[in-house]
Structures are given as structure tokens and as C-alpha cells.
Amino acid sequence: EAGVTQFPSHSVIEKGQTVTLRCDPISGHDNLYWYRRVMGKEIKFLLHFVKESKQDESGMPNNRFLAERTGGTYSTLKVQPAELEDSGVYFCASSLSGTGGHEQYFGPGTRLTVT
Amino acid sequence: DAKTTQPNSMESNEEEPVHLPCNHSTISGTDYIHWYRQLPSQGPEYVIHGLTSNVNNRMASLAIAEDRKSSTLILHRATLRDAAVYYCILRVNFGNEKLTFGTGTRLTIIP
Numbered sequence: 001e002a003g004v005t006q007f008p009s010h011s012v013i014e015k016g017q018t019v020t021l022r023c024d025p026i027s028g029h030d031n032l033y034w035y036r037r038v039m040g041k042e043i044k045f046l047l048h049f050v051k052e053s054k055q056d057e058s059g060m061p062n063n064r065f066l067a068e069r070t071g072g073t074y075s076t077l078k079v080q081p082a083e084l085e086d087s088g089v090y091f092c093a094s095s096l097s098g099t100g101g102h103e104q105y106f107g108p109g110t111r112l113t114v115t
Numbered sequence: 116d117a118k119t120t121q122p123n124s125m126e127s128n129e130e131e132p133v134h135l136p137c138n139h140s141t142i143s144g145t146d147y148i149h150w151y152r153q154l155p156s157q158g159p160e161y162v163i164h165g166l167t168s169n170v171n172n173r174m175a176s177l178a179i180a181e182d183r184k185s186s187t188l189i190l191h192r193a194t195l196r197d198a199a200v201y202y203c204i205l206r207v208n209f210g211n212e213k214l215t216f217g218t219g220t221r222l223t224i225i226p
Contacts (some may be wrong), residue, residue, distance in 0.1 A: 035216075043159065056212075091158050091159070093214075098211075102149070104158075105163040108157055
């Protein structure tokens with residue numbers, strides 16, 4: 001069974017540019033999460049989808065970040081325009097719903113560098 | 116989310132047991148205790164979880180204090196591959212809520 005995949009693995013962009021990160025969850029997982037770790041900080045939650053609906057977006061830092069999950073399958077996280085402080089590693093995770101959903105499966109992350 | 120307290124770092128010799136402590140004195144009755152770990156250059160990985168009783172799985176054991184204010188993750192025989200940052204996380208109920216990561220414990224395995 002394929003795990004959570006993320007694309008790209010690395011992205012280097014200039015301040016003010018736009019970047020779109022993609023996450024493909026494990027097939028059949030209704031729950032999809034985005035997290036990030038910025039330099040020297042702890043891993044922080046960004047948002048949580050249940051199928052195509054945003055269940056919790058309390059961690060989104062500002063309106064430069066837009067997450068979508070059309071059709072309830074893969075998700076994208078767009079940063080527009082990117083700022084220097086957006087540099088870090090962005091992780092995606094997925095899980096089953098209900099009592100089987102205690103375990104979140106994480107992808108390898110996308111390392112974003114904004115210069 | 117209730118907070119947890121872990122030592123910043125620990126060392127252990129290869130092939131010996133490792134006991135990673137976690138304090139969660141403000142835990143509520145509905146909080147589950149979860150452990151994740153993050154190996155270098157990888158995403159976090161689920162290790163184990165429990166509510167009141169001690170738990171065992173293929174990766175580790177979780178010992179939970181009777182008052183639930185602390186717990187210990189036990190790696191029975193540490194290998195070099197177990198070198199990682201270990202996170203103790205409380206989650207309300209058994210469900211699908213977000214994970215709140217702290218600073219974790221960086222475990223170093225000495226060959």
C-alpha cells in the first residue's frame with residue numbers, strides 16, 4: 001500500500017512568488033492534515049480536511065495560504081505571495097475516520113525555501 | 116490541548132532498553148496519550164497510544180501511571196534506527212483531531 005506522498009520534495013522560490021504544494025493521502029483516508037515546521041520551531045498544525053470540507057483551519061497563519069481538496073482526494077496548499085518567514089518543512093498527513101483514525105500517517109514533507 | 120513535559124534529550128546504548136518519560140499533570144479523563152517519533156529527514160511516525168492501561172505493540176510499550184499524570188515509552192532493545200525525536204502528545208478522545216507537537220525528546224543511540 002502506498003503511503004502519503006508529497007510533491008515537490010524541495011522548492012526554492014523568491015519572495016513574492018507563488019508556490020503550490022501537493023499531497024496525496026493514503027487511498028480511503030477521509031482525513032487529511034497539513035502541518036509545518038519553520039526554522040527552529042515546533043511542528044505546527046495548519047488545517048484539517050474531512051473529505052473535501054475544511055474541518056479545522058485554525059492553524060492557517062494568514063490569508064496568503066490557501067488549501068484545497070477538490071473531490072476529497074489529493075490536496076494542494078498554495079502560498080501566494082511567499083514571504084521569507086514561510087520557509088520551512090510542510091508535512092501532510094492522513095488518517096481513517098472513526099475509531100480507526102487514531103493514527104496519522106505522515107508524508108516525507110516538502111522543504112520550502114523562500115529567498 | 117493539555118500540555119506535556121519531556122526531557123530535551125536522552126542517550127542510550129545500543130541493544131539496551133530505553134525509558135522515555137512524559138509528564139502530563141493536567142490530563143483530562145478523555146485525553147488519550149499518543150507517542151510519535153520523527154527520524155532524521157522524515158515525517159513523524161506513529162508509535163503507540165493508550166488511555167489508562169499499559170499497551171504493547173511491535174514497536175514499543177507504553178506504561179501509564181495509575182493517576183495518568185505521567186507515562187513512559189519503553190523501547191525494549193534500542194537500535195541505531197531508533198535515534199529520533201520522540202513526541203508525547205495528548206489528544207481529546209479517540210478521534211481525528213489535530214496533533215499538537217511539543218519539543219519532544221531527542222534520543223541518541225550510542226553504538
